[in-house]
Amino acid sequence: MIEIHRSFVNTWECDENRHMNVRFYLRRFEEGAAVFLAMRANGGKRPALRHRHVRYHRELLEAESTVTLAAFPQDGPLKGHLVQVLREISTGRICATSLDRFEGLETEAIEADDEATEAVSPRGLAAGDCEADDPAILTGYMETGAALAISYIVVKQDDLDAEGRPRTDRIVGCFSDGASHIWEHAGITTEWLNAHNNGRVSVEMKVQPVSTASPGEVLQLVSRVGDHRGRTFRLVHTLRSLDDGRAVARGEVCCLVMNLESRRAVPLPESFAAYMIGHSL
Numbered sequence: 001m002i003e004i005h006r007s008f009v010n011t012w013e014c015d016e017n018r019h020m021n022v023r024f025y026l027r028r029f030e031e032g033a034a035v036f037l038a039m040r041a042n043g044g045k046r047p048a049l050r051h052r053h054v055r056y057h058r059e060l061l062e063a064e065s066t067v068t069l070a071a072f073p074q075d076g077p078l079k080g081h082l083v084q085v086l087r088e089i090s091t092g093r094i095c096a097t098s099l100d101r102f103e104g105l106e107t108e109a110i111e112a113d114d115e116a117t118e119a120v121s122p123r124g125l126a127a128g129d130c131e132a133d134d135p136a137i138l139t140g141y142m143e144t145g146a147a148l149a150i151s152y153i154v155v156k157q158d159d160l161d162a163e164g165r166p167r168t169d170r171i172v173g174c175f176s177d178g179a180s181h182i183w184e185h186a187g188i189t190t191e192w193l194n195a196h197n198n199g200r201v202s203v204e205m206k207v208q209p210v211s212t213a214s215p216g217e218v219l220q221l222v223s224r225v226g227d228h229r230g231r232t233f234r235l236v237h238t239l240r241s242l243d244d245g246r247a248v249a250r251g252e253v254c255c256l257v258m259n260l261e262s263r264r265a266v267p268l269p270e271s272f273a274a275y276m277i278g279h280s281l
Helices: 022-040 113-118 135-144 167-183 190-195 270-278
Strands: 002-008 049-056 065-069 082-088 094-102 146-155 196-208 220-228 232-241 248-258
Touching: 002 022, 022 049, 022 065, 022 082, 022 094, 022 167, 022 196, 082 113, 094 113, 135 146, 135 220, 146 167, 167 196, 167 220, 167 232, 167 248, 190 196, 220 270
Parallel strands: none
Antiparallel strands: 002 065, 049 094, 049 196, 065 082, 082 094, 146 220, 196 248, 220 232, 232 248
C-alpha cells in the first residue's frame, strides 16, 4: 500500500463526544483520494466519485497524528475500488477506512493487506449505491412523521468538488449537524442521553453525490430511520434542492448509542422502539 495523506487532530475538529467529528474523517478521505488521483490517474479528466463507504474503527482524539495508506485491488470483491486506511501514527491502529468507487478509474494494481481488506469491507451497510427515496414517497414520509427535514445548506463554492457536486465531507457535515434532530424525533432524546452520560455515534456510512449544485442554492436534508438491528439503527438521508426538488446527494448511516465513560455501545431506549412501531415504513 502507498502513503497518500498525513494529518493531525485539531481541537476544533472534535465534538461533544470528545473525539474527532465524522466530517473530518471524510475530509481526510476526500483529500487522500485527490492525492491518489493526482499521483496515479492516467491523465485527462479526473474520474468522478460514484460513492464512498466509510467504517469507523477507533476514536481519534485531540493532538493525535494520522497517516492514510491506499490500495487499488484488481481482484476479489474490492476490485476496481480505491481502498483508504486511516491509521494513528503512534500505535499504527486502524481508525477508519474508506472504500471509494470512481467512474472509469484505471491504474495499476496496488494490493491491500489482509488487515486492510477486512477492515474496509462493508459490514453494517450493504455495499454499492445508497438507498434512493422517490420524491413523492419521501414527501409522504414527511407528512406522516416518518421522515424529517433536519438541516439546510446554502451552497458555497468551497462546498463543491471539481465537477460541481457537493464534497463528501460537506455532505457528512450536514448529516452531523442535523443528526440530533432525527435522533430526538425517533425517541432518543438529548435529555435521555445526558441523564445516562451517553452520546450519539456513527460507526459506518455511505455517501453518494448524485448531481451538481450552484453557489447560493439552498439544499434541504431529509432523513428517516430505515431499520434497526440490536443496538444499531440505520438512517437514510436525502439532500435535495429547494429549487426543483432534485436529489443532490444521498447517504446511509449505521448508528448506535455509546456510554461516554465506558466508550461502549448501550441498548436503545424503549421510546425508540415505540417510535419504530408507530412509523414502520
